[in-house]
Amino acid sequence: MSLLEIRNLRTHLAVPGGIARAVDGVDLDLGEGGTVGVVGESGSGKTLLALSILGLPPGGPDQIIDGSSIRYRGEELVGVGNKRLREIRGGEIAMIFQEPMTSLNPVFTVGDQVRESVGLHTSLRGRAGKEEVVRLLGEVGIPDPSARMRDYPHQFSGGMRQRVMIAMALAGKPSLLIADEPTTALDVTIEAQILDLIKETQTRLGMGLLLISHDLRTVSKVCERLVVLYAGRVVESGPTAEVLASPKHPYTRGLMGSRLSMDDRRKSLRPIPGEVPEATSWPRGCRFHPRCGEMIPRCRTREPDLLPLEAAAPDSGGAVGPTTGVRKARCWLLGETGGGA
Amino acid sequence: MGRWIGLVLPGLPQLLRREAFKGTSVLLLWLGLLVVGLTRFDRVTAAFDGGLHDRVALLTLFIGLIGAWWWSFRDDRSHRIGRGEVPYGSGAGQGVWEAFRRNRMAVLGLGIILTLYLVMLLTPFLAPFEPELREAYQPGGDASRILNPPSVRNIMGTDQYSQDVFSRILYGARISLSIGLLAVGISVTLGGLLGAIAGYLGGRIDWVIMRAVDVVMAFPKLVLIIVIVAVFFPASLFVIVVALAFTQWPFMARMVRGEILSLKEREFTEAARALGFSRRRILFRHLLPNAVGPLTVVAALGIGNAIVLEAGLSFLGLGVQGGHTSWGKMVFEGRDFLLDEWWIATFPGLAIVLAVLAFNLVGDGLRDALDPRQGGGAGP
Ligand SMILES: Nc1ncnc2c1ncn2[C@@H]1O[C@H](COP(=O)(O)OP(=O)(O)O)[C@@H](O)[C@H]1O
Ligand SMILES: [Mg+2]
Numbered sequence: 001m002s003l004l005e006i007r008n009l010r011t012h013l014a015v016p017g018g019i020a021r022a023v024d025g026v027d028l029d030l031g032e033g034g035t036v037g038v039v040g041e042s043g044s045g046k047t048l049l050a051l052s053i054l055g056l057p058p059g060g061p062d063q064i065i066d067g068s069s070i071r072y073r074g075e076e077l078v079g080v081g082n083k084r085l086r087e088i089r090g091g092e093i094a095m096i097f098q099e100p101m102t103s104l105n106p107v108f109t110v111g112d113q114v115r116e117s118v119g120l121h122t123s124l125r126g127r128a129g130k131e132e133v134v135r136l137l138g139e140v141g142i143p144d145p146s147a148r149m150r151d152y153p154h155q156f157s158g159g160m161r162q163r164v165m166i167a168m169a170l171a172g173k174p175s176l177l178i179a180d181e182p183t184t185a186l187d188v189t190i191e192a193q194i195l196d197l198i199k200e201t202q203t204r205l206g207m208g209l210l211l212i213s214h215d216l217r218t219v220s221k222v223c224e225r226l227v228v229l230y231a232g233r234v235v236e237s238g239p240t241a242e243v244l245a246s247p248k249h250p251y252t253r254g255l256m257g258s259r260l261s262m263d264d265r266r267k268s269l270r271p272i273p274g275e276v277p278e279a280t281s282w283p284r285g286c287r288f289h290p291r292c293g294e295m296i297p298r299c300r301t302r303e304p305d306l307l308p309l310e311a312a313a314p315d316s317g318g319a320v321g322p323t324t325g326v327r328k329a330r331c332w333l334l335g336e337t338g339g340g341a
Numbered sequence: 342m343g344r345w346i347g348l349v350l351p352g353l354p355q356l357l358r359r360e361a362f363k364g365t366s367v368l369l370l371w372l373g374l375l376v377v378g379l380t381r382f383d384r385v386t387a388a389f390d391g392g393l394h395d396r397v398a399l400l401t402l403f404i405g406l407i408g409a410w411w412w413s414f415r416d417d418r419s420h421r422i423g424r425g426e427v428p429y430g431s432g433a434g435q436g437v438w439e440a441f442r443r444n445r446m447a448v449l450g451l452g453i454i455l456t457l458y459l460v461m462l463l464t465p466f467l468a469p470f471e472p473e474l475r476e477a478y479q480p481g482g483d484a485s486r487i488l489n490p491p492s493v494r495n496i497m498g499t500d501q502y503s504q505d506v507f508s509r510i511l512y513g514a515r516i517s518l519s520i521g522l523l524a525v526g527i528s529v530t531l532g533g534l535l536g537a538i539a540g541y542l543g544g545r546i547d548w549v550i551m552r553a554v555d556v557v558m559a560f561p562k563l564v565l566i567i568v569i570v571a572v573f574f575p576a577s578l579f580v581i582v583v584a585l586a587f588t589q590w591p592f593m594a595r596m597v598r599g600e601i602l603s604l605k606e607r608e609f610t611e612a613a614r615a616l617g618f619s620r621r622r623i624l625f626r627h628l629l630p631n632a633v634g635p636l637t638v639v640a641a642l643g644i645g646n647a648i649v650l651e652a653g654l655s656f657l658g659l660g661v662q663g664g665h666t667s668w669g670k671m672v673f674e675g676r677d678f679l680l681d682e683w684w685i686a687t688f689p690g691l692a693i694v695l696a697v698l699a700f701n702l703v704g705d706g707l708r709d710a711l712d713p714r715q716g717g718g719a720g721p
Binding site: 108 | 626627
């Protein structure tokens with residue numbers, strides 16, 4: 001059984017300009033202890049995807065459209081009661097956010113905040129609770145945790161705060177950690193440390209990891225599999241190494257281009273022109289076509305499906321699960337059937 | 342030497358460390374209490390068997406005397422321990438306090454407030470006369486005690502009933518100062534709660550609460566209070582406090598609602614939700630504590646406001662009926678003598694001005710200190 005199995009997830013928000021179809025039919029699979037990276041430019045729906053998994057889209061769970069399915073260890077989370085969702089949050093699935101500077105409450109000590117999380121998800125109280133806080137803070141690399149737990153967030157650097165957030169997330173011993181742009185607000189050197197910490201913790205605790213970033217490089221360092229999101233849809237997915245070696249979707253190639261140096265860019269890949277359109281008005285046809293350098297007439301009128309690249313033998317998945325090893329892409333250039341059989 | 346010096350004289354270690362402000366305040370407080378205790382020794386000993394106010398005064402005296410010592414010792418010790426390490430007591434409020442301290446007028450206001458409340462608590466030991474002692478009307482009384490101008494014996498003179506104005510001001514502080522505190526306490530609780538709920542839940546509940554706020558705020562405060570008090574006339578202390586609180590809660594509600602609206606968009610709210618905290622817990626344990634700073638500003642200004650309103654009410658003859666006097670009532674009683682016997686109304690009037698000014702200074706000081714653009718706040 002896979003840890004997380006998302007099918008046709010659609011999260012639509014009512015906004016002044018209409019309906020923002022911010023997450024619009026996303027499939028995603030994550031095995032026990034597996035690591036999946038979600039990449040896409042800002043506005044492609046990554047954060048909303050993560051919040052939807054926890055039943056926390058901005059306007060309440062009703063924004064997750066009927067027909068969406070999010071299964072956590074086989075348990076359907078869409079439509080489940082608030083009580084169960086609260087147990088899941090932090091206890092089964094924990095999430096850390098982009099802004100470590102503002103993700104901690106400024107008026108409480110760091111220790112109090114971790115302790116509150118410990119108190120919510122474990123039966124550790126009093127002395128044992130305090131020891132657990134010290135242990136957690138030590139585990140995420142806070143030096144001298146029993147002294148620093150008495151400090152307030154403003155006395156911590158951004159990297160240290162993100163470590164505290166991770167400690168809070170680990171307090172409930174979750175089986176799945178969602179990290180939404182955990183290093184975007186940090187310096188490059190700190191970024192590497194935090195990524196190492198996340199990766200190391202994930203391996204040690206055997207957690208599943210859903211790492212979200214706009215930066216392909218960040219996720220490809222940590223994750224076994226990639227899911228490329230554009231305009232609320234998955235446009236390409238597959239094992240990290242394979243996707244990087246031969247990106248099939250022009251958008252993926254564009255993302256790779258935007259991380260190359262200016263020199264390389266001129267030679268081979270250009271950054272993607274323009275920006276992600278408003279979620280209220282996705283383009284007709286392929287949602288990427290107005291920005292695509294390789295557009296063909298068909299892209300304007302009909303949207304391609306997300307199809308497997310090679311027709312994998314039905315039993316080739318085996319131990320890795322039904323779709324774990326499969327590469328998929330959503331592009332007309334790959335032919336009617338996605339370039340496969 | 343050194344370690345135990347704090348036990349010799351409170352404030353001494355601080356003075357030796359050249360922290361003149363801390364040192365002198367504590368030393369002056371301690372000496373003042375000592376002088377009061379010694380000069381009114383008979384009253385102090387009698388207070389053991391006295392009424393509630395006497396006992397409160399006694400308790401205040403002892404706590405003050407011992408507290409000054411204890412604080413001085415503790416402060417000195419933590420200074421030794423903390424030297425060269427993490428600054429002692431550095432917390433979220435630290436930056437605010439530092440910014441507040443730089444504002445001299447605000448510190449002065451705080452000093453006045455603390456002194457006023459200390460004086461209020463110690464009144465039985467400080468007042469030279471009983472507030473209702475009418476010497477001219479005693480058997481064999483001295484008729485010349487009526488309407489005396491300020492003198493050594495009656496430093497603020499006597500009124501038309503030969504009562505000592507200074508003593509009456511001291512006793513009047515009890516009503517004037519506690520009414521403000523109580524009224525604001527109630528309005529902060531009620532308004533804070535309603536504002537927090539309105540801001541956090543939004544939607545229809547928000548609409549209902551905010552329309553109630555609008556309605557109450559549409560009336561001039563004094564008119565509203567007069568109506569309430571007139572309905573329940575003669576008004577007890579309780580009615581007046583409730584009437585004052587009723588006119589003030591909308592301001593608290595509006596302020597807290599605004600705070601919560603912006604706080605709930607902050608990422609730590611989302612992080613708390615993602616960690617599984619309940620909505621109630623997030624609102625009361627995570628968001629509301631963040632609104633405490635701004636709330637104290639409104640509260641401080643509100644207390645000053647309530648004192649003025651109470652005075653106005655008393656001046657109209659609608660104030661607390663029976664029992665002890667209040668400052669507003671004293672001004673009211675002295676209004677006919679304003680031109681010739683000016684001291685009867687002027688001194689209680691000055692007391693009102695002093696108290697209100699002090700609360701406004703503190704309120705403004707707090708607001709500036711909490712304003713991150715002015716270098717305060719709890720930022721890094
Ligand atoms: N609270 C919200 N209200 C209205 N629109 C939103 C809200 N959050 C996100 N959106 C819209 O949903 C789309 C996806 O947003 P998001 O999930 O934050 O993208 P990403 O995390 O990939 O940058 C964007 O078009 C954004 O404008
Ligand atoms: Mg995002």
